[in-house]
Amino acid sequence: xxxxxxxxxxxxxxxxxxxxxxxxxxxxxxxxxxxxxxxxxxxxxxxxxxxxxxxxxxxxxxxxxxxxxxxxxxxxxxxxxxxxxxxxxxxxxxxxxxxxxxxxxxxxxxxxxxxxxxxxxxxxxxxxxxxxxxxxxxxxxxxxxxxxxxxxxxxxxxxxxxxxxxxxxxxxxxxxxxxxxxxxxxxxxxxxxxxxxxxxxxxxxxxxxxxxxxxxxxxxxxxxxxxxxxxxxxxxxxxxxxxxxxxxxxxxxxxxxxxxxxxxxxxxxxxxxxxxxxxxxxxxxxxxxxxxxxxxxxxxxxxxxxxxxxxxxxxxxxxxxxxxxxxxxxxxxxxxxxxxxxxxx
Amino acid sequence: xxxxxxxxxxxxxxxxxxxxxxxxxxxxxxxxxxxxxxxxxxxxxxxxxxxxxxxxxxxxxxxxxxxxxxxxxxxxxxxxxxxxxxxxxxxxxxxxxxxxxxxxxxxxxxxxxxxxxxxxxxxxxxxxxxxxxxxxxxxxxxxxxxxxxxxxxxxxxxxxxxxxxxxxxxxxxxxxxxxxxxxxxxxxxxxxxxxxxxxxxxxxxxxxxxxxxxxxxxxxxxxxxxxxxxxxxxxxxxxxxxxxxxxxxxxxxxxxxxxxxxxxxxx
Numbered sequence: 001x002x003x004x005x006x007x008x009x010x011x012x013x014x015x016x017x018x019x020x021x022x023x024x025x026x027x028x029x030x031x032x033x034x035x036x037x038x039x040x041x042x043x044x045x046x047x048x049x050x051x052x053x054x055x056x057x058x059x060x061x062x063x064x065x066x067x068x069x070x071x072x073x074x075x076x077x078x079x080x081x082x083x084x085x086x087x088x089x090x091x092x093x094x095x096x097x098x099x100x101x102x103x104x105x106x107x108x109x110x111x112x113x114x115x116x117x118x119x120x121x122x123x124x125x126x127x128x129x130x131x132x133x134x135x136x137x138x139x140x141x142x143x144x145x146x147x148x149x150x151x152x153x154x155x156x157x158x159x160x161x162x163x164x165x166x167x168x169x170x171x172x173x174x175x176x177x178x179x180x181x182x183x184x185x186x187x188x189x190x191x192x193x194x195x196x197x198x199x200x201x202x203x204x205x206x207x208x209x210x211x212x213x214x215x216x217x218x219x220x221x222x223x224x225x226x227x228x229x230x231x232x233x234x235x236x237x238x239x240x241x242x243x244x245x246x247x248x249x250x251x252x253x254x255x256x257x258x259x260x261x262x263x264x265x266x267x268x269x270x271x272x273x274x275x276x277x278x279x280x281x282x283x284x285x286x287x288x289x290x291x292x293x294x295x296x297x298x299x300x301x302x303x304x305x306x307x308x309x310x311x312x313x314x315x316x317x318x319x320x321x322x323x324x325x326x327x328x329x330x331x332x333x334x335x336x337x338x339x340x341x342x343x344x345x
Numbered sequence: 346x347x348x349x350x351x352x353x354x355x356x357x358x359x360x361x362x363x364x365x366x367x368x369x370x371x372x373x374x375x376x377x378x379x380x381x382x383x384x385x386x387x388x389x390x391x392x393x394x395x396x397x398x399x400x401x402x403x404x405x406x407x408x409x410x411x412x413x414x415x416x417x418x419x420x421x422x423x424x425x426x427x428x429x430x431x432x433x434x435x436x437x438x439x440x441x442x443x444x445x446x447x448x449x450x451x452x453x454x455x456x457x458x459x460x461x462x463x464x465x466x467x468x469x470x471x472x473x474x475x476x477x478x479x480x481x482x483x484x485x486x487x488x489x490x491x492x493x494x495x496x497x498x499x500x501x502x503x504x505x506x507x508x509x510x511x512x513x514x515x516x517x518x519x520x521x522x523x524x525x526x527x528x529x530x531x532x533x534x535x536x537x538x539x540x541x542x543x544x545x546x547x548x549x550x551x552x553x554x555x556x557x558x559x560x561x562x563x564x565x566x567x568x569x570x571x572x573x574x575x576x577x578x579x580x581x582x583x584x585x586x587x588x589x590x591x592x593x594x595x596x597x598x599x600x601x602x603x604x605x606x607x608x609x610x611x612x
Contacts (some may be wrong), residue, residue, distance in 0.1 A: 009597070092444060117445060147445075
């Protein structure tokens with residue numbers, strides 16, 4: 001299921017892809033344009049700006065369509081300013097779209113019906129919902145009554161979340177005394193106490209160390225598995241995406257560029273592979289086989305065109321006293337970066 | 346209804362926990378609440394004494410009682426939402442509030458009630474000490490004492506809703522402090538905080554009684570002081586009800602527009 005399409009009319013592959021009948025999230029031609037006051041430099045322009053403000057339209061999301069099946073985890077990728085957060089905010093009901101339609105669990109998000117709000121959550125990695133001055137348990141209790149979670153259920157869910165995220169000692173410490181990672185774990189728990197069926201995650205691991213990233217990631221996977229929740233997440237850490245999302249949706253400058261399996265995206269934009277070979281020393285000139293990226297203690301790393309990999313590997317093995325050989329795909333970040341650079345709508 | 350009650354109880358606990366995280370600032374804040382009326386009390390008592398013991402219908406003792414009661418009424422009806430709102434919007438707290446299936450005004454109401462149930466007993470003790478120290482005179486009839494209760498509750502509800510409405514200007518502008526300053530200046534002058542309304546020029550009295558300010562502070566204060574007849578008190582409560590109805594409409598109307606504006610721009 002590949003949908004590479006930059007056609008605004010949506011007449012090509014987009015129309016070919018029919019939304020699933022049981023889709024949890026369904027978006028059709030969703031667009032959002034912000035009106036932004038332009039600020040020019042200089043005193044004259046400032047004075048002029050008092051009387052006459054120049055407004056410009058900034059399209060943040062432009063005609064995107066996709067749907068999500070129940071229980072799916074989809075990675076929502078794109079460089080900064082691509083329109084990811086705007087889309088998540090529209091889907092969670094915080095923003096009205098300029099154009100287009102969306103339903104989440106059958107509700108129109110921006111109507112913000114109570115029945116809708118009780119079934120979704122949005123975690124924003126750079127924002128806090130926990131009350132800053134007091135312990136997270138107070139915010140949890142507040143969410144319990146806001147979402148009307150029966151006490152027995154709440155206690156059970158809290159225990160599960162405490163175990164999964166190792167929250168134990170954190171629950172009673174004031175939020176301001178928690179580390180970034182500890183706070184994030186509590187934020188995630190607070191957002192999931194009401195056991196939402198649809199989870200929007202906006203950079204849930206931002207600024208966290210590798211261990212904490214891994215823990216949050218494992219938790220998301222477990223939550224998805226255990227409760228069958230549908231998850232749409234953005235992350236700049238490709239490890240998050242690779243670990244959790246089989247399917248990715250890529251947007252750039254507000255346009256949907258790709259919707260399909262991560263492996264297909266990688267395949268499409270992987271033009272090179274790296275070959276590592278172990279020789280005795282670093283004295284040999286291997287430039288005729290490919291671009292030499294590095295050599296340390298006889299271990300060469302070569303970059304070769306993907307199509308040539310088999311032939312070059314064969315030649316290396318035939319020509320040189322190779323002790324060990326390893327063919328690898330380039331790091332996922334590199335491929336995604338290349339995809340963003342090459343796609344320029 | 347039960348769910349809302351549980352929400353209030355839980356918000357009480359949260360506010361309680363928050364307030365006691367900053368005990369020192371709570372004490373400093375309460376000192377501030379006492380100092381302002383105390384300054385007016387001393388100024389007007391001095392002026393009154395210099396004027397032969399009274400100004401218009403206010404004797405020196407009545408001035409003392411007026412400002413002590415005003416301190417308590419002001420404390421009862423005071424809200425801080427106008428200072429908070431811009432911060433909530435800028436820091437994204439409002440987004441989290443909008444994601445929840447409960448109107449955020451409920452948290453503010455509960456927060457207000459809890460904070461006041463902590464600060465009011467302390468201020469009442471201070472009021473009694475000040476009353477004794479400055480020889481306050483209070484001659485209230487039982488009927489006025491009874492009418493003071495709805496008068497005070499309506500004053501709180503009215504001020505709370507008006508300030509919640511004005512606070513929402515933060516949806517459209519990031520410079521809410523200018524709006525706050527204008528509002529608090531008008532409130533200071535027209536609510537009777539700076540001086541009892543009946544000693545101010547007639548035109549000011551008329552303006553103050555047409556506008557809502559007087560009904561949020563001055564009215565219940567003068568009611569308990571016995572400066573209003575029972576008929577006047579009943580009429581005043583009627584005016585409060587009318588203003589409250591307008592305020593309920595305003596807060597809902599502005600909220601709807603504000604959320605729409607917020608949802609158009611995001612934060």
